[in-house]
Amino acid sequence: MSGDVVVHRLGGRLLVVDGGPGPWRRRSGVLDGDVRFGAADDRALAVLNTVVGNPWPTPALELFVGPLVLRAERAVTIAVDGDVRSADVPLASGRPLRLAVGQRVQIAPRDLCATIAVAGGVAAIPGTVFSREDAIPLRADADADIDDACAVAADRELAVDDDAPLRVVPGPERVLFSDEAWGAFLSTSWVVSPTSSRQGVRLEGPALAVPGGELTTRPAWTGAVQVPPSGLPIVLGVDSRTTGGYPRLAQVIAVDRFRLGRARPGRALRFTATTLDEAHTLRQAFARRWQR
Amino acid sequence: MSDDLARVTHSGDDALVLTLADAPSPAATERVVSAWRALVEADPPWLVQAQPSYTQLQVVVAADADVDAVSAALLALPRAGGLAAARTITLDVDYDGPDLEDVARHAGLDVAGVIARHADRPYRCAFTGFLPGFAYLLGLDEQLHTPRLAKPRAEVPAGSVGIGGGQTGVYPLPSPGGWRLIGRTRTAVTPDLIRAGDVVIFRRAP
Numbered sequence: 001m002s003g004d005v006v007v008h009r010l011g012g013r014l015l016v017v018d019g020g021p022g023p024w025r026r027r028s029g030v031l032d033g034d035v036r037f038g039a040a041d042d043r044a045l046a047v048l049n050t051v052v053g054n055p056w057p058t059p060a061l062e063l064f065v066g067p068l069v070l071r072a073e074r075a076v077t078i079a080v081d082g083d084v085r086s087a088d089v090p091l092a093s094g095r096p097l098r099l100a101v102g103q104r105v106q107i108a109p110r111d112l113c114a115t116i117a118v119a120g121g122v123a124a125i126p127g128t129v130f131s132r133e134d135a136i137p138l139r140a141d142a143d144a145d146i147d148d149a150c151a152v153a154a155d156r157e158l159a160v161d162d163d164a165p166l167r168v169v170p171g172p173e174r175v176l177f178s179d180e181a182w183g184a185f186l187s188t189s190w191v192v193s194p195t196s197s198r199q200g201v202r203l204e205g206p207a208l209a210v211p212g213g214e215l216t217t218r219p220a221w222t223g224a225v226q227v228p229p230s231g232l233p234i235v236l237g238v239d240s241r242t243t244g245g246y247p248r249l250a251q252v253i254a255v256d257r258f259r260l261g262r263a264r265p266g267r268a269l270r271f272t273a274t275t276l277d278e279a280h281t282l283r284q285a286f287a288r289r290w291q292r
Numbered sequence: 293m294s295d296d297l298a299r300v301t302h303s304g305d306d307a308l309v310l311t312l313a314d315a316p317s318p319a320a321t322e323r324v325v326s327a328w329r330a331l332v333e334a335d336p337p338w339l340v341q342a343q344p345s346y347t348q349l350q351v352v353v354a355a356d357a358d359v360d361a362v363s364a365a366l367l368a369l370p371r372a373g374g375l376a377a378a379r380t381i382t383l384d385v386d387y388d389g390p391d392l393e394d395v396a397r398h399a400g401l402d403v404a405g406v407i408a409r410h411a412d413r414p415y416r417c418a419f420t421g422f423l424p425g426f427a428y429l430l431g432l433d434e435q436l437h438t439p440r441l442a443k444p445r446a447e448v449p450a451g452s453v454g455i456g457g458g459q460t461g462v463y464p465l466p467s468p469g470g471w472r473l474i475g476r477t478r479t480a481v482t483p484d485l486i487r488a489g490d491v492v493i494f495r496r497a498p
Contacts, residue, residue, distance in 0.1 A: 219350030251304030
């Protein structure tokens with residue numbers, strides 16, 4: 001630990017997140033695989049860590065709702081996906097920002113959450129929540145070697161078309177649903193419910209026809225589109241339980257799940273079908289470029 | 293190691309599912325839990341997360357995983373010998389849950405009848421999941437089988453005892469949940485209190 005950034009002012013919630021359960025955590029021995037707290041916006045986590053020279057999946061900060069003012073107690077490099085300003089002057093989102101000792105930056109999400117990566121990484125376990133005047137412990141600053149090509153590519157990667165549909169593949173229980181229900185799911189413009197959370201995004205719209213009968217509980221994972229008897233889908237979020245008993249009509253593909261994490265209540269979400277091959281190709285390409 | 297029943301299927305683009313039985317049973321539990329334990333112990337680099345259930349083992353795999361090699365590795369997992377010696381855990385329950393009367397109505401019983409059929413009988417833990425320490429219990433009286441809520445609750449209090457279809461269990465932590473809540477235990481359900489194969493008995497709190 002070589003110095004700190006202090007939470008000067010905070011609205012909303014400031015949470016430490018990483019890539020969620022995985023071999024990286026088991027190697028670090030910090031948390032067991034059942035504990036979640038992966039980044040809601042895992043795309044921003046990967047891209048911003050790359051921008052500041054950190055390996056995947058170095059812990060970063062997730063600001064929910066906001067706003068936040070950070071005060072640098074030492075020189076530090078950060079990268080932010082969100083609205084970021086210093087003394088009311090806008091700074092570039094997705095670019096490395098060198099903060100001088102005593103400098104303050106104001107950060108607010110463009111949508112529901114903003115992600116903040118720090119060169120070297122945050123030295124706290126995922127799930128840690130910070131409050132006003134807390135000092136955020138940092139790992140030794142790697143004093144990253146930043147290349148501009150990376151930052152330009154990062155801009156492109158973080159520019160999100162909020163109107164584009166999220167891509168899905170059929171879920172394991174798709175066969176239990178009618179073709180009409182599948183078609184209605186894909187043609188509806190759903191609205192994110194205010195009761196959504198990191199555990200699940202609840203969708204409002206016309207109820208889908210649901211299969212009768214009860215399933216035994218089975219494994220489930222982030223991105224699963226469950227349809228309870230109400231007919232209103234719930235898309236499992238980054239902190240979702242790893243089992244469930246409602247039938248899964250679809251599964252949002254891995255590279256599009258970050259959009260669930262950043263969707264604020266009231267936002268419209270649409271879905272479109274893709275293939276497993278396409279989903280695998282996209283996931284591998286993203287991981288090769290940004291999750292190293 | 294392979295047999296006709298075992299198969300691997302996709303679940304979305306980052307998970308594979310190994311199915312080892314057609315229906316829940318103690319034999320299915322031994323197969324699934326043995327495979328799960330062996331996988332977790334081997335800790336292959338492609339493994340992101342593993343979740344057992346009554347008949348299936350789900351593995352979430354890393355982006356660079358070779359799906360064919362992972363499938364072969366899953367089919368080669370041992371299917372016996374992985375269950376620890378069974379223990380018996382008794383939980384004292386206050387049967388006063390918000391859905392107790394709905395469960396009674398669905399069963400065509402009165403509340404006392406529901407309690408009599410739920411308490412003082414052995415349930416066997418098939419697997420844990422959902423939350424750390426959430427045990428899925430087999431052995432619920434058929435008359436008490438009750439559909440899950442049409443709309444799950446946003447928060448179920450820790451210690452709540454619920455019925456979900458033909459299953460019963462305890463929420464160890466506050467969580468969203470769709471099971472019918474019939475009571476609450478004051479015993480702290482820690483992540484390793486109930487393991488697969490253990491016997492659980494609910495006792496009406498004095």
